[in-house]
Amino acid sequence: SLPRDCPADVERLGRHTWTFLHTTASYFPPSPSLAQKSSMLSLLTSLPTLYPCSSCADELGSYMKSHPPKEAVEGGRSTLERWLCEVHNEVNERLGKEAFNCDNVGQRWRDGWEDGRCD
Template sequence: MAPAPPPCEEKICASKNDKMRAMFAAVGQPKPAPAATAATSAECPPDREELGRHTWTLLHTTAAYYPETASPSQQTLAEQFIRSLGELYACSHCAADFRSEVEASPPRLGSREEFCLWMCEQHNAVNAKLGKPVFPCTLARLDARWRDGGARCDEEGAESSGPAID
């Protein structure tokens, strides 16, 4: 089981899953919320899991479409983007952990392949801390997930989620 995150007062640090488990444990059986007052998740701010999933989608997709060979200017912009995320990310303990990981393993930005593999390694480091499975860090697998999608994504009405890399 993953260790509990450090205390954080911001709403973004909360986890809907943790709140639900605590509520059900405290009250017993779940009771449905009244339809008239229940807010849909689209009306509520994201929790850290939802924010994390969407952030990883942005990061992996950015890496997947990074230039095959990046210019010095593109490399500088990419590094600023990554470092800014570590400073400005809404979940403070997530941001601190990301900064620490980036310091320990700076972004590799010379090419699309380097950036994709580095991003996968960063994501796997987070997943390992959370007790989640890791994803194979090969360019072919990463492109299949974040860039090409393959035939399964070309079908009418196909979901865009692909194989999980949460």
């Protein structure tokens, strides 16, 4: 019979959610349409309401009050990638994890590393 998987814990949910969010930001158009901008803004602003880790959702909601995503979304791919990298770094810092260099976000999530590591 097939191996059975278990419900996601906070760590696995987080890893997979970051994969989705960073990858989606890295494929967001440099010059998004109105519809793309409005959908992206809905996706991000719904997380503090819907993300199924309530303490994570609360922290994210406070962070987004002082760092709203609107301008980042308006600016298109590169400003959105950076905004999201900074959101993730705030969580990293809170959890005692290393900060990620936001200059490398395109290599990590879209283009692959310059040394060919992901070919």
